[in-house]
Amino acid sequence: MSGDITPIPTRWVGPLRLTGDVEAEQDVPLATYESPLWPSVGRGARISRLVADGIRVSVIDERxxxxxxxxxxxxxxxxxxxxxxxxxxxxxxxxxxxxxxxxxxxxxxxxxxxxxxxxxxxxxxxxxxxxxxxxxxxxxxxxxxxxxxxxxxxxxISGNYCSDKKATAVNGILGRGRSVVVDILIPADLVRDQLRTTAARLVELNVRKNLVGSTIAGALRSANAHYANMLLAIFLATGQDAANIVEGSQGITYAEERGDGDLYFSCSLPTLIVGTVGNGKDLPFVDDALTRLGCREDREPGENARRLAGLVAATVLCGELSLLAAQTNQGELMQSHLLLERRSETSR
The missing domain is CATH 3.30.70.420 (Hydroxymethylglutaryl-CoA reductase, class I/II, NAD/NADP-binding domain)
Known part of the structure; x- marks a missing residue:
């Protein structure tokens, strides 16, 4: 082996504000060639800081x-x-x-x-x-x-009923890795000013695109816009097994309009496989990232991995929220990609 390293552009985005089972105000690293992902997650992170409770994290199960x-x-x-x-x-x-x-x-x-x-x-x-x-x-x-x-x-030794790195129903039903639900309640004025949309339009899009569209496509226990983008970026930056995004991206985005135009928005990730010790975690850049994320602390076994799982899930929510908001406005998604990618090219 030559020991060559493939460089992947990485930026720290945030901070994200988390409450619930993970309490943090924390930047997160995203390693990706898709440069618009950084400002997209950044927009969701900014909203999390403008909401009193931020993104609430609930760790449902782990196995x-x-x-x-x-x-x-x-x-x-x-x-x-x-x-x-x-x-x-x-x-x-x-x-x-x-x-x-x-x-x-x-x-x-x-x-x-x-x-x-x-x-x-x-x-x-x-x-x-x-x-x-x-x-x-x-x-x-x-x-x-x-x-x-x-x-x-x-x-x-492995009969595929596990099921490892494959899109299956069993993992969502019985659980594999950390099962995490993250949610946020965004006041109507922030939906209007920060996301340039309304709760009603975003809820309608989520039903038509994520729920109905995924169903007619034959999605397996999955109804989301692009969980895999955020998962891959933070997995690569923190030394995770990137192949686990296959089952990790099988999650469900849910949204409701509440009160006078407020937006309830959640992402459920039943198969989030992450760790803070083990293979690859001793690499210098991984060790630095996990230390900066607060996942190298002296805690009870499992607590550091739970913190990482909460940060990963919250990152997914930020990117999912931002992309769906953009898609409620005709032309905004492509215009943003062209603008941000050209800006990235000229800055090199």
Whole structure:
């Protein structure tokens, strides 16, 4: 390996004001070739500072999963084994705890297809995203289960019911990574002056574009404009596994008009896979970014990763809000792109 590094333009945007499960007023780094993303997220960040509660963060759940595949002679054999295995949860949990001081087994979900038995193990993994941690745990669990049930045979350490880096329904339903909901209530005058639109027009666009448009396109548990843009930019800047934007971008944008033209706006991200320790986190630029983000503090295991997840979700909201507002005005999106991209070119 040559050790070459591919440079990606990076800017810190903000600060964003967060309240709720994450309390912060914090700039965020965005690594992207799409230069209009910086001022777009910046507009959402500015609004967050003009609203008393800022962007409220609610961390709903956290878990990392690995599904292991076993093969039985027939469905009846698979079912008997499945019932016995799930009934011995405490023994499985003890095996996981023995593998790592941070890994904890919290759930086992099963599926039987013909003679195939899928076990989906869910673990909490502290501040790590947990990919390797759950695989290590699954290896130990498979050995234990095959010892209990010699009538089963090994199928695969990962049976795709996890589901890792693929657009699936199971992750949104059962959870994978951090499940985070962020929302904001924007007074009517700020909607008019900062977003150059109205709550009614933005709500209507969200229904027609994100909800109906995504449905007729066949979207899978997903109804948003461009979560992937913000996710990729902040993932690259903070040393995350960028392939996890596949499931991470499966989220839902929801909006309501309230009171006399106020805008309630939310983004739900049920599969936000981020970590502050582990592979890639020791790179100098990553360490610097996580330190500046306040994600290298001496906290209880999991707290730093939760803070990062809240910052990532809030960044998504800022960019989503700004783009949808622009699309309520004919011509504004393209005009903004041309203006900002030309300005970026001349400044180089």
């Amino acid at each position: 990392m999963t690995r599904s292991s595949l076993f093969v039985a002679a027939d469905a009846a054999t698979a079912l008997r084994a499945s019932r016995d295995i799930t009934g011995r949860f405490a023994e499985l949990a003890a095996t996981v705890s023995a593998q790592s001081r941070h890994a904890r087994l919290i759930d086992v979900d099963t599926e039987i297809v013909g003679n195939l038995l899928y076990l989906r193990f869910a673990l909490t993994t502290g501040d790590a995203s947990g990919h390797n941690m759950v695989t290590l745990a699954a290896e130990a669990l498979m050995a234990q289960i095959l010892g209990w049930h010699p009538e089963l045979s090994y199928g695969s």
